[in-house]
Amino acid sequence: MNAAATSIRFFNTLTRRKETFTPIEPDKVRMYTCGPTVYDYAHIGNYRAFLFEDLLKRWLEHRGYTVTHVMNLTDVDDKTIKGSQKQQIPLEQYTARYTKAFFEDITALNIKPANHYPKATSHIPEMTSLIKTLINKGYAYKVPDNSIYYAIKKFKNYGKLSKIKPQALKTGARVKTDEYEKEEAQDFALWKAWTPEDGDVFWETELGKGRPGWHIECSAMSMKYLGETFDIHCGGVDNIFPHHENEIAQSEAASDKPFVRYWLHNEHLLVEGRKMAKKFGNFYTLRDLLKRGYDPIVIRFLLLSTHYRAQFNFTFEGLDAAGAAVERLRNFVRRLQDANGKGSGGRIAELVRGVQAGFGEAMDDDLNVSVALAALFDFVREVNALLDADVVSRKEADEVAGLMQGFDGVLGVIGEVKTEEALPKEAEALIKQREAARKAGNWARADALRLKLREMGVVVEDTPQGVRWRLEKKS
Ligand code: AMP
Ligand code: ZN
Numbered sequence: 001m002n003a004a005a006t007s008i009r010f011f012n013t014l015t016r017r018k019e020t021f022t023p024i025e026p027d028k029v030r031m032y033t034c035g036p037t038v039y040d041y042a043h044i045g046n047y048r049a050f051l052f053e054d055l056l057k058r059w060l061e062h063r064g065y066t067v068t069h070v071m072n073l074t075d076v077d078d079k080t081i082k083g084s085q086k087q088q089i090p091l092e093q094y095t096a097r098y099t100k101a102f103f104e105d106i107t108a109l110n111i112k113p114a115n116h117y118p119k120a121t122s123h124i125p126e127m128t129s130l131i132k133t134l135i136n137k138g139y140a141y142k143v144p145d146n147s148i149y150y151a152i153k154k155f156k157n158y159g160k161l162s163k164i165k166p167q168a169l170k171t172g173a174r175v176k177t178d179e180y181e182k183e184e185a186q187d188f189a190l191w192k193a194w195t196p197e198d199g200d201v202f203w204e205t206e207l208g209k210g211r212p213g214w215h216i217e218c219s220a221m222s223m224k225y226l227g228e229t230f231d232i233h234c235g236g237v238d239n240i241f242p243h244h245e246n247e248i249a250q251s252e253a254a255s256d257k258p259f260v261r262y263w264l265h266n267e268h269l270l271v272e273g274r275k276m277a278k279k280f281g282n283f284y285t286l287r288d289l290l291k292r293g294y295d296p297i298v299i300r301f302l303l304l305s306t307h308y309r310a311q312f313n314f315t316f317e318g319l320d321a322a323g324a325a326v327e328r329l330r331n332f333v334r335r336l337q338d339a340n341g342k343g344s345g346g347r348i349a350e351l352v353r354g355v356q357a358g359f360g361e362a363m364d365d366d367l368n369v370s371v372a373l374a375a376l377f378d379f380v381r382e383v384n385a386l387l388d389a390d391v392v393s394r395k396e397a398d399e400v401a402g403l404m405q406g407f408d409g410v411l412g413v414i415g416e417v418k419t420e421e422a423l424p425k426e427a428e429a430l431i432k433q434r435e436a437a438r439k440a441g442n443w444a445r446a447d448a449l450r451l452k453l454r455e456m457g458v459v460v461e462d463t464p465q466g467v468r469w470r471l472e473k474k475s
Contacts, residue, residue: 008063008364010232011309013240013263014161018366021262023231028066030230031057032222032260034239035071035117038098039079043283044303044314045269045276047109049236051300052266052308052367054111056234058410059363070225071114073099075121077214078178081201091201092121105286108296110412118221120212126220127212128205130254131190139253146193146208149174152186155249159185161263162241178214182241189213190250215246219254222247228255237265238275266308276314284314298323301413307370325377326413331470332380333404333417338468339397341390348386348396352403355379359407376407423469427458431469434460 008021023029033053036042042050050071057067074080075095084094099119106113120127131148134140139154152158153172159165164185173186180188193210194202202209212220222230228251235244244263251259268275271282289299302322306312358375362368383400386392392400408414423431434449450460457472 008060009366010262010264011366012261013265014260016163019262023065024229024261027064028068029060029232030068030226031060031232031234032070032072032218032226032230033114033233034218034235034243035073036098036102037074037077037079038095038102039077039083040098040278041101041285041287042098042105043276043278043285044289044299045236045283047105047286047299048269048303049234049266050106050111051109051303053234054109054412055304055308055369055410056232056264056367057112058412059367062406062410063364068226069114070116070118070222072218072221073102073117073119074214074217075099075119076201076211077120077217081198081211084201085199095121101287108286108290109300110297110415112412116225118225120217120221123217123221123224124203124205124212126224127216128191128207130216130220130223130250131207131212133254134190134250137253139249140190143174145195147176147189147210148191148207149187150190150246150249152188152249155253157252158249159245161248162245164241164245180242185242185245188215188242188246190216215243216250218243219247219250219259223251223255223259228257228259230260232262232264233260234264234266237267240265264308267311269303270311270313273313289319294319295323295326297413297415298326301326301411304369304411304413305373307366307368309366325373328377328380329404329408329414330417332384333401333414334470335384335387335468336392336397336401336404337417339387339392340394341386341392343393344386344391344396348383348392348400351379351382352399356403363410423458423471424456427453427456427469430456431458431460431467435467438462 009018010021011018033050036046053071057069060067073095076091080091080095084091087094131140134150135142135148140148140150142148162182164182174188175184175186176189176192190213191207191210192198192213193208198211202211222233233244233247248259270276274280274282276283286296286299290296298319299322302319305322305325355375355378358378359372362371362375365371383392404414430449430453434446434453437443437445437449453460453469454472459470459472461468461470
């Protein structure tokens with residue numbers, strides 16, 4: 001499909017409006033997403049952010065764009081240094097463990113890999129060069145301890161993303177930590193001169209002995225891989241201030257060009273009404289949930305299925321409902337494999353047109369996935385009714401299967417559906433006994449056998465095409 005033929009709209013945090021998406025280069029999208037700080041196992045709130053970005057990328061690709069996606073790895077900052085010191089291991093060894101875990105997690109969640117995963121520690125020269133430019137242009141200054149700060153009052157647009165009023169800015173006051181609140185907006189550290197607390201984490205550079213601040217990392221790495229102006233930058237809403245505000249200040253002051261055209265921010269995953277966060281102790285890592293037997297694809301579905309700009313509460317009931325929804329989709333695709341009716345007399349063609357339009361319009365409208373999924377599940381219900389009536393022809397079933405494959409290219413939850421799953425020998429015998437009981441009209445025995453099979457994790461269904469079984473997924 002020609003990407004230009006469609007009209008996608010995104011809510012741009014910069015303007016606080018939905019805008020028609022037009023990339024700089026036709027049919028190509030350059031996108032940067034703030035990656036994990038590899039100081040611990042990421043929690044599923046973080047994965048909500050990464051899954052929203054995955055959905056965004058997959059939708060752009062579905063609409064025909066070629067996406068260049070860069071996700072950084074923050075492997076040096078206040079948190080990583082503190083963590084490695086606590087465990088008394090070198091920073092590199094410490095962050096390598098969580099970087100490996102991150103890649104394992106995103107594979108399990110079926111997140112498509114980015115084109116580049118730049119590590120902050122491999123880009124110190126790019127950062128020092130950017131800081132030098134900022135010093136030369138009068139936006140940065142050195143303080144007596146040799147650290148270098150960004151002078152926010154020099155950048156006239158400071159606050160344009162987070163909407164902080166310039167008069168509220170405490171210019172001249174300085175903050176050295178990477179994270180701070182809006183009320184504390186002040187000059188922030190670009191380069192942190194070495195102090196004994198940093199231990200052996202430092203670089204000897206033209207700027208002196210020290211390490212970069214967190215914000216300069218993303219400015220340097222995004223511009224290196226995507227150019228001085230690129231299309232989309234994402235992150236969670238907690239990144240709007242100070243991180244992304246500071247990225248804009250650094251990048252635009254250095255290049256004199258607009259940094260990013262569309263800023264997209266996802267809302268938080270909550271637990272009992274509060275942001276899921278390490279510092280609140282109310283988090284689940286992906287590993288925690290996998291250990292409890294949950295399917296990572298069900299977790300994917302749960303985290304994807306609410307609109308990215310709406311907060312939502314994580315609950316185990318929600319996870320169970322997500323499991324049932326994924327099973328419904330998989331069962332539907334499985335059923336299509338058996339269809340061989342005489343034809344629906346145009347009903348399938350009409351339903352296909354309807355769901356294509358419903359799903360597509362919703363996704364084009366700022367990735368309104370909940371509306372898109374509602375259209376999809378309506379479609380599944382209606383086609384299931386036609387399958388029940390045994391009127392879906394082989395050709396129609398193939399068309400629907402192809403359509404489902406297309407949707408799954410976006411959702412990534414159905415995957416390969418196999419009819420030939422391994423059935424335990426004992427279950428095979430019970431299914432045969434149940435068939436015999438049904439033939440003999442012994443419904444009580446047939447029901448008892450069905451229950452027994454269910455306890456073994458085998459779900460038996462009587463369909464117009466005969467008896468079907470499937471292994472129940474723990475979800
Ligand atoms: P971090 O590893 O802390 O830098 O965070 C990685 C990404 O996860 C960032 O885009 C954050 O904004 C995002 N994030 C953190 N907590 C949550 C949450 N509870 N819900 C959704 N996104 C989050
Ligand atoms: Zn970032």
